Amino acid sequence: MLLAATDYVRPDSLQEAVELLASSANARPLAGGQSLLNVLKHRAASVDLLVDISRLEELRSIESGGDGSATIGAGVTYAELERSDALRASHPVVAEVASVTVDRQVRNRGTLGGNICFADPASNFPPLVVALGATMNITGPGGDRTLAAEDFFSGAHRTALEPGELLRSVTLPALGGAGTGYRTLPLARESWALARAAALVRGNGTIEDIRVVLGCVAGTPVRATAMEDKLRGEQPTPEAIADASAAAGEGLEPPSDTHATGDYRRDMACVMAKRAVLEATGGANG
Amino acid sequence: MADSGAVHTIELTINGEQQTHNVMSRQLLVHFIRDVLGMRGTHIGCDTGNCGACTIIVDGQPVKSCMMLAAQADGRSIETIESLGDGPDGLDPLQEAFREHHGLQCGFCTPGVLLNAKTLLAENPNPSTDEIRRALLGNICRCTGYTNIVKSIEAAAAK
């Protein structure tokens, strides 16, 4: 409950933040702190310098691209996502998911960037941003770069960020009429997830493009490619979707822990995948 | 063992009063409130930010003070339970509603619940039962089973 001794600094600019982060191997960015402070309380990581980025203006805006795309600053809080009219117009699923993330106290502090960079396998946003085909905009000592969301997550609590790099924003491509689905099997009401699937489906009549992304089954979000392959080019009937969802579990070795076994998580991944795709295609509410 | 480097001077408004303090980097806001400011109404019930007993209001929004560093309160306005009610003796209408509807038993979760409820009613003066129950998700109570807490907030909304 008590943090180990550490230093703290609040830079005034993104550039300064990057320099500070690069200055020490044990420097970490601190935004909302709704995950990192727990890590520090339990002394599960050693941090010498906390670089407070929670007020950096460069990270705090939501910009609509005019073409239906949206770029969300990494420092935008869940509460701000929930309240964003722009986001409700362009990517309502993001605002919806933000509105049920943890509780309202946490939503006032926790950020999109924090959620993504903490990369907890049971968290909301990693599978969602992968399903939406998001692009990660990164700033670091070597300048700016981008990464596809899919390539951003490298393991449980691990991302592709290099030392000194910060996630600056997340760009969501325009939905362009695609349907989205997001289903969670929680441990309790609006609680931690035992299983989760996010889906994006594009096409009228037959499925032209489909992305089904599973959370809670591995260290990183997992594309259920076998299921996607079965549905691409098909009519999105409930039977076809149910049939294809059995393939979602292929090759998965989810962990067993205090809440559930790996076998159950695998079975539930298929159920959530089915329901998410049904939702995305406007089918029966699973 | 001594804290490395790190005393920060913060300026913040505490229950309406502008104050300046020195805080250690690692100090959590809840410990600052309890131990440095000596305001004991904000409570600690867990070590993982789940229970909400430490809930205060920061710039008008409910926040768990154990999930924030004291240093992060610089430039902010915080309100604790001590700011509710009229002086050392008075209860405000929200507190009165809890008293009338038996919305508390041991009282340990109560300050956090009241401050959360205060912000809920400020943004949604007429919440439904479901909205109240959802708003309370971050406040754990082990005594009341929540039913009377919800009824107290409904009664306060109706006033």
Place this chain on the structure above:
Amino acid sequence: MNPDAKTLPYSPVEQSERLGQWSGKNVPRKEDKRLLKGQGAFVDDLWMHRMGYVHFVRSPHAHARIVSIDVSKCEAVPGVYATLTGKEVGELQEPYFQMAPEPGANAKDYCMAVDKARFMGEPVVAVLAESRELARDAAELVEVEYEVLPAVVDGVATVEPDAPIIHDEVGSNVGWHGVYDYGDVDWALDNADHVVRIDRLHFHRFSSAPLECSAALVNWDPGTGVCEFQTNNQMPMFAAMFLGPAIGLGIDHMQFVTQDIGGGFGIKITSYTYLTALALLSRKAGRPVKWTEYRWEHLAASAHGNERTFLDVEVPVMSDGTILGFKLRAFDDAGAYMRYEPLGAVIWSQVVPGNYRFKHIRVDYTETFTNKCPVGPNRGYSRLQHLWMIERIVDTVAHELGFDPVELRKLNYIQPEDFPYEAPNGCIYDSGDYHAMLDKALELVDYPAVKQRKEAAAGSGKRIGIGIGTTLDSGTNNFGQSRIINPELPFSGNGEAAFCKLDLYGEVTVTLGTTPQGQGHETTTAQVVADILGITPEMVHVRAGYNKANHTYVGFSGTYASQFAVTGLGAVIGAAEKLRGEMVRVGAAMLGGVDEDDVELADGFVRLAGNPEAAIPFIGIAATVFSNVAELPGELADSVSLNCRHVYRPPFAVPNSEDKTGQLTLTYASQVHVAVVEVDEETGAVELLDYAAVDECGRKVNPQIVEGQVHGATGHGIGAALYETFNYDSDGQLLNATFMDYHAATSLDVPMIKYGDIECPSPFTPNGAKGMGEGGGAPLSTISSAIQDALPEGAHIVYDTHNPPERVYDLLRSASLGLPRGVSVTSR
């Protein structure tokens, strides 16, 4: 049963006619103002000059020999005041008194691990430093070398010969064993029309986990030799009885003070072990020491509720549905040390047949040790487990033999006209009407409509289930039942004390021996005193909390076991009546020597009935006795003090430890709950659609407070049934020791509870009230029953109190997978 008073072991009690103006009303709580304003004084709020902060170094292993401890690096840090190791404790402390007979009594239990650690989280070293942070940081420099030993975590397998022995001095992992045998269950099994056999039922491990963790500020004063414990322990005199002899402190050399306690629920009873360590540390360091438990420490190393496994359950049933009784083997997992155990091994027998007329019962009961957190008397202590098992039996019999679950219960319930009812072991159930309660509960959920909804849901992918749970909350213990466990124990009866006095200026003050943790004792006490003295509750000053030196106490003083309305208020009534009597006598003298029968107390005056002018305010009575006593006749002056103490003593005799019979509790509050669940066929997720809780606890002093307790007990039960459990791995590691992973039920998990109540006054208590508060764990039975009702034909029976989504998923699939069902029926 013949309610003729001559055949009862104790008679109905005369009840005060004066209770009625304030008793029975929803008087707002006196406690609330300070709690609403954050002005409560909880232990972590307290502070003493020169105090140090304590951090415990704890065993990471479930079972390990402590090879060596090196505190030198830790002690070398400036600001570290002292350390205390288990080795020192072994020298400074006598092992705690054990309630079990031998060989269980041979287990050596100290406040910290001495030779070996026996559960993950057991304290090994205490570090005292000038700040919390320093104590925490310096503790990391303590070096402990362990030799890890194999651990045993299964409460049944632990008795197998190959299990690692946890207490060498005991020689096995059996702490206690006994057989309870009432009626003739073998005859019943031979002659019944059907025998229903259930392989295994399991009551899981969970905790009421109060929101405030244990804490204490302890100062062993070198000058006076008195050790003061400012703590949130909820049964200080029980703590004193264990603590005092262990470290050589006389009872009067221990002072206990509590004010506001953030919930207790029985989990704060066994904290005397920590108090012992803190006392030793305070004495060693010559400073006050302050300790506030962290949540993970509370979940891993304070106390858990009892975990009980029932095996080979056999139930004889007649063709009309009459259940004759049951026979089973029970294994209760006490964890690493027996602290309040093995009392649990007899306490369940307060409710041997549950709410039913069963006559033939045999329970072969074994208390076992495992390398897990020691158990404590968690809310509903030991009765929850037994009552859940009984409701599973009734539910299962209904299902297997095709009886309507409502009708089967009504047939087998103790009938309303049977009260006072003598249970097979001699316990007297004072009053009740379970039939009326069941009807009420079904009405609250609109039973016919729900049944239709259930039919309509067929094939929708959601399965609806309706469940019933019937339980008891037996209150006011006869501690003589401990002799059934161990005939040598010098305990019997019960008692609680209260002082009621008139202060110098006529103010009415009451002190209690209880330690409230939110039950509103200050308020209900004031209501009762107001009635007796003819004043208002505002005019009664009830001193907050517990204070051994300034208040009053008896051996079992504390707040636990659903008894305050009887024992605490019984003491208050007695003390207030004594005070009233003295005031009447003084008043009669002051009014000119009138007849005492003509004197009444009303509206804050002592006056002549029928002549409101002839009235003396309370200050007048007090002033005469305290500063003007020569005006009173000498005999009267010698016989009044206006400072009246009363000890309420329930009418218990010593139970019979030979045949394990006796009157073990005085009152029997009851609960009937009905739940409607919706089970997702594909996932096993359970949603509570509706929940009704009907309660009966005799005459209610403050109905709103009673209802609050019912809500709270229901919340705990729902939490345990669906969300809360302690999971240990096979190495004895507790996998969920934080609120991140131990999911305490939230405002969305607990539905808005529909409450109903009836009142069946107890004939045996001074106010017709029954102890209540713990509840009987009815949600556990109710939700098990509802899930069972939702399962498809051929599914395995619900066998565990805890049913998270995966377990329900497995139950759902068991039908289609053709797996064994855990139950069999043989019929003539």
